[in-house]
Amino acid sequence: MGGWQGKILRVNLTEGTVIPEKLNQEWAEQYLGQRGLASKYLYEEMDPSVDPLSPENKMIIGTGPLTGTMASTGGRWSVTTKGALTNAIASSNSGGYFGGELKMAGWDLIIFEGKSPKPVYLLIRDDDVQLLDAKEYWGQTVWVTEDAIRAKHQDPLIRVASIGRAGENLIRFACIMNDKDRAAGRSGVGAVMGSKNLKAIAVRGTAGVAVHDPARFLKIVQEMREKLDTHAARNRLARVGTHAMMDNTNAYGSLPTRNSRDVQFDGHDAVKVKTAHTPRRNDGNPNLISTKACFACSIGCGRIAKIDPDHYSVASEEAKIKYGNAIGGLEYESIFALAPMVGCNDLDAATYANALCNEDGMDPISLGGSISAAMELFEVGAITTEDTGGLELKFGNAEAMTKVTEMIIAGEGIGADIGLGAQRLCEKYGHPEFAIVVKGQEIPGYDTRAMQGMGLAYATSSRGACHMRAAPFVDDFTHVRTDGKAEIVKNTQDVNAAKDNTGLCAFSGNAWDMNDYAAQIDAACGGGWDEARMLEVGERTYTLERQFNLRAGLTKEDDTLPDRFLKEAAKSGVAKGRVTELDKMLPEYYELRGWTKDGVPTNETLDRVGI
Amino acid sequence: MKVRVKLLSPAGDMPKSFDPFGEAEMDLAAGTTLADIMGRIDLPKEESYTSLVDGQPVVPEDRAGHALHDGDEITLLPAIQGG
Numbered sequence: 009m010g011g012w013q014g015k016i017l018r019v020n021l022t023e024g025t026v027i028p029e030k031l032n033q034e035w036a037e038q039y040l041g042q043r044g045l046a047s048k049y050l051y052e053e054m055d056p057s058v059d060p061l062s063p064e065n066k067m068i069i070g071t072g073p074l075t076g077t078m079a080s081t082g083g084r085w086s087v088t089t090k091g092a093l094t095n096a097i098a099s100s101n102s103g104g105y106f107g108g109e110l111k112m113a114g115w116d117l118i119i120f121e122g123k124s125p126k127p128v129y130l131l132i133r134d135d136d137v138q139l140l141d142a143k144e145y146w147g148q149t150v151w152v153t154e155d156a157i158r159a160k161h162q163d164p165l166i167r168v169a170s171i172g173r174a175g176e177n178l179i180r181f182a183c184i185m186n187d188k189d190r191a192a193g194r195s196g197v198g199a200v201m202g203s204k205n206l207k208a209i210a211v212r213g214t215a216g217v218a219v220h221d222p223a224r225f226l227k228i229v230q231e232m233r234e235k236l237d238t239h240a241a242r243n244r245l246a247r248v249g250t251h252a253m254m255d256n257t258n259a260y261g262s263l264p265t266r267n268s269r270d271v272q273f274d275g276h277d278a279v280k281v282k283t284a285h286t287p288r289r290n291d292g293n294p295n296l297i298s299t300k301a302c303f304a305c306s307i308g309c310g311r312i313a314k315i316d317p318d319h320y321s322v323a324s325e326e327a328k329i330k331y332g333n334a335i336g337g338l339e340y341e342s343i344f345a346l347a348p349m350v351g352c353n354d355l356d357a358a359t360y361a362n363a364l365c366n367e368d369g370m371d372p373i374s375l376g377g378s379i380s381a382a383m384e385l386f387e388v389g390a391i392t393t394e395d396t397g398g399l400e401l402k403f404g405n406a407e408a409m410t411k412v413t414e415m416i417i418a419g420e421g422i423g424a425d426i427g428l429g430a431q432r433l434c435e436k437y438g439h440p441e442f443a444i445v446v447k448g449q450e451i452p453g454y455d456t457r458a459m460q461g462m463g464l465a466y467a468t469s470s471r472g473a474c475h476m477r478a479a480p481f482v483d484d485f486t487h488v489r490t491d492g493k494a495e496i497v498k499n500t501q502d503v504n505a506a507k508d509n510t511g512l513c514a515f516s517g518n519a520w521d522m523n524d525y526a527a528q529i530d531a532a533c534g535g536g537w538d539e540a541r542m543l544e545v546g547e548r549t550y551t552l553e554r555q556f557n558l559r560a561g562l563t564k565e566d567d568t569l570p571d572r573f574l575k576e577a578a579k580s581g582v583a584k585g586r587v588t589e590l591d592k593m594l595p596e597y598y599e600l601r602g603w604t605k606d607g608v609p610t611n612e613t614l615d616r617v618g619i
Numbered sequence: 620m621k622v623r624v625k626l627l628s629p630a631g632d633m634p635k636s637f638d639p640f641g642e643a644e645m646d647l648a649a650g651t652t653l654a655d656i657m658g659r660i661d662l663p664k665e666e667s668y669t670s671l672v673d674g675q676p677v678v679p680e681d682r683a684g685h686a687l688h689d690g691d692e693i694t695l696l697p698a699i700q701g702g
Contacts, residue, residue: 240630240663241699252628256696259627259671281628282640485669485698487678518700519665582676 010220011073011533012036013116017137019130021204022063022122026130026137031116037535038618040509041072043099044549046088046117050097051552053119056560060090060196061178061203063123069110069169069209072511073533076111076217076303077225080233081513083108083303085192090560092196092203093180093374093429094448094472097556100183100197101476101508102169103302103310104190106211109167111511113213120204129157129170129208134215142207146176149367150185157210170208171198172368177419178202179427181374181450189310189336189366190302195449195471196429198369220534228527232520237306241518245309246299250340251281253453257344260485261581262458264451265348266403267380268444268572271455271581275353275404279343283355284313291317295355296337307515311337313359321360321410335363341475344453345376350383351403358406361413368417374429375416377450379409381430381442382422390437396422444570447472447562456573458583459484461493464593467567468497470553476514477501488582490589494596506546548617551601551609555619564607567594620647620689624656627696634661647687654682656693667698 018027032049039045046068058064067089074082085107091098110118113134127142145153150172158166167186174182175198182198183191192198219225236242244252257263258276265273277283284295293314301308312334315322322332338346338359346358365372379401385391386401393399399422401408415423425433430450434443444451449472456463461480469477479500480493507517510525522539530537557566568574573588598605602613609619626634626641637643645656653670662668670677671694677685687693 240666240697244628244630244697244699247630248628253699255627256669256699259625259674259694259696260669260676261674479700481700482667482698485696486667486676488676515700581674582671 009534010218011077011529012041013111013114013217015115016117016119017115018119018121019139020121021124021128021139021206024124024139026139028135036116038545039549040506040529040545041075041116042070042084042086042509042511043088043101044505044509044545044552046070046086047097047099047549047552047556049117049119050088051556056090056097056556058090060092060095060200063204065090065200065203067120067197067200067204069118069120071107071111071116072509074528075511076108077219077532078304079229079512079528079532080236080304080306081302081516082511083305084511084513085110086508087184087192087197089197089200091471092178092182092199094195095560096195096447096471096562097553097560098195098197098471099508100192100194102184102186102190102192103305103513104187105303106167106169106186106190107511108303109211109213111213111217112215113211114215118209120206123203124205127205127207129206129210131161132209132211132213134213145207147173149173150369151188151367153208154188157208161210163212166210166212168208168210170369171201173417174368174370175199175202177417177427179370179416180429180432181371181378183365183369183371185366185369191366191369191371193371194373194474219532221531225528225531228531232524232528233306235524236516236519239519242307245307245515248281248285249299249309249311251284251311251338251343253340254280254343256485257453260458261578261583262455263348264344264444264453264455266351267349267384267442268451268455268570269384271458271578271583273348275347275351278353279347279355279358284338288316295359297334302513305513307513309515311339313337315359316356319356319360320407321356331360331363335359336366338362341452342372345373346409349376349380350409352406352409353404354406357410361410364410364413364417370417373452374450375413377444378426378430378433379412381434381444382412382426384442385434385437385439388439390439391422441571444572445473446569447566449473455578456569456588457578457586458488458581460488460490460588460593461496463569463573463588463590464493464497464597465501467569467590467594468501468597470550470557477504479504479517488586490592494593494600498597498600501550502543502546504546505549506542509545509549544617548619551613551617552619554603554609558608567607620649620687621645622647622656622687622689622691622693624660624693624695626660627694628699630663630666630697651687652683653677653685653687653693656687657682657695660695662695669696669698670694
């Protein structure tokens with residue numbers, strides 16, 4: 009056996025016990041790893057109807073069979089639980105170096121159960137695993153916690169995944185952060201971790217990862233790296249990162265702007281990728297000063313930024329030290345959410361708000377979507393300056409956007425309400441229609457009136473609005489239509505689930521097809537993996553997530569989109585005058601999946617996919 | 620006739636005749652189609668490109684029949700994935 013380590017850790021936080029167990033190999037071969045395998049454990053062990061912030065919710069840290077190997081992009085790890093934001097299954101995927109380190113310590117999964125009576129952190133040094141008192145770290149940021157744990161144990165190579173104050177304060181869109189600016193970002197997994205009084209997981213691994221056929225694995229990994237490294241998409245990602253997407257969505261008319269009231273942003277020039285690369289007059293630096301890569305990655309899409317030294321966000325000496333030097337930079341999703349979505353044309357304000365998200369562990373997509381909802385509430389008078397403490401929370405007010413971000417982290421004033429997420433916020437203030445969410449999760453950076461396939465992808469995503477569960481991009485960027493989208497969305501949902509389960513990054517999929525993933529899995533794990541078997545794993549995973557959500561109480565009624573997309577026509581762009589025609593796509597999608605017209609997998613389907 | 624071409628998010632080096640910001644002005648013979656223009660630009664073969672003429676999409680199957688006119692602004696963007 010290779011790829012898998014064959015061991016999992018079960019940590020009962022209520023009892024304070026840490027027990028190693030043998031990996032269920034049958035499940036591993038059905039689901040591979042990470043998202044799928046963790047979902048299987050969660051589905052078999054937990055009642056999906058539990059309150060996500062209760063001790064009865066479990067939280068599973070997962071690696072894939074290729075995590076920690078030399079396969080390019082093999083550094084991915086995930087957090088699978090019931091989402092605090094969505095009440096649906098959550099599986100949030102992160103890069104950096106933590107996942108590779110955990111795998112090299114000898115563990116495929118960690119299952120956290122219960123709730124610790126006091127703040128703790130888990131320290132893993134290969135087989136030596138301890139739950140330790142985290143009193144000194146509780147109340148500290150992610151950045152402080154990571155450095156302090158490494159210093160305490162006198163090992164600079166320890167990798168840490170932790171929550172900041174957002175997770176401790178149970179902000180519904182809190183993340184789990186690792187390597188200071190990598191995030192298991194979506195669905196509120198950080199709030200689940202906070203509800204368990206678990207501050208951090210620190211790991212140092214020296215065991216390595218064995219593979220089934222080392223010579224074949226080395227050969228295929230080299231071939232795949234050559235294929236990836238010479239691909240046009242890899243070139244673009246390394247050079248300009250995902251930020252380049254904004255030129256496309258703005259030109260096309262699918263850039264969510266001012267809480268999705270608009271689909272193109274008049275302030276685009278100030279926040280576009282070219283601006284981020286253009287040196288400033290005052291210090292000669294551009295916003296984007298360098299790039300970086302995650303474990304084993306040969307793409308290197310990670311951004312490193314430097315805020316303009318004259319910007320208001322770094323005016324104080326303390327802020328200059330914390331945020332005025334090299335910090336994690338903007339991805340497309342963070343710049344869309346912290347600029348067009350809130351109507352702000354201030355690149356440095358977005359960079360600062362993004363740094364606050366990294367520092368204290370918040371999802372910038374949901375942050376932007378929640379602030380934009382608050383701004384719309386403010387503009388119609390449902391939220392007033394009395395609620396905001398005098399803050400003019402209008403679209404385009406960058407200082408208000410960053411100030412309210414600070415208030416959310418601290419749980420202060422209106423910040424506490426915005427920290428509930430857009431849906432709960434808008435319900436509280438009497439305008440649920442302003443929440444641009446699916447299953448309670450704020451949309452990523454694609455308006456679904458121009459990108460109809462993405463609309464179906466959002467509506468049927470197992471974890472709420474998501475741009476990573478399906479990949480209808482190519483057809484959506486060429487045809488504003490509904491025909492054929494159901495098949496594209498269904499097929500790419502299965503493909504993306506299979507990819508996630510391997511432990512490799514989704515961006516490798518720009519160059520690799522499913523045969524390429526299968527070849528690497530087969531060399532690492534053995535057992536005869538091909539394209540068809542990989543796609544079976546993907547479909548099985550997606551169907552299992554559906555079953556979890558149905559048992560959690562979700563129904564067909566949750567497979568929908570905000571009214572803004574269904575009833576309000578796009579004002580400009582390629583879809584001017586159109587709405588998202590979900591009703592034309594959803595029935596076909598259910599049929600292709602082998603689900604009833606109410607979105608329930610039939611017994612025949614469950615038998616076919618092996619559930 | 621003259622048309623303006625904007626190439627968004629190019630991969631690798633900018634194709635010939637484009638300025639560093641991805642823009643080019645092209646002098647064309649009457650009757651030149653969108654497909655003709657796209658055939659002349661050295662775009663990566665492994666990627667699909669979206670074409671807009673004056674902000675309106677022209678789907679791949681219509682490019683060969685889409686004659687360009689003086690003053691048209693053509694925008695080409697790769698169908699990339701975000702993250």
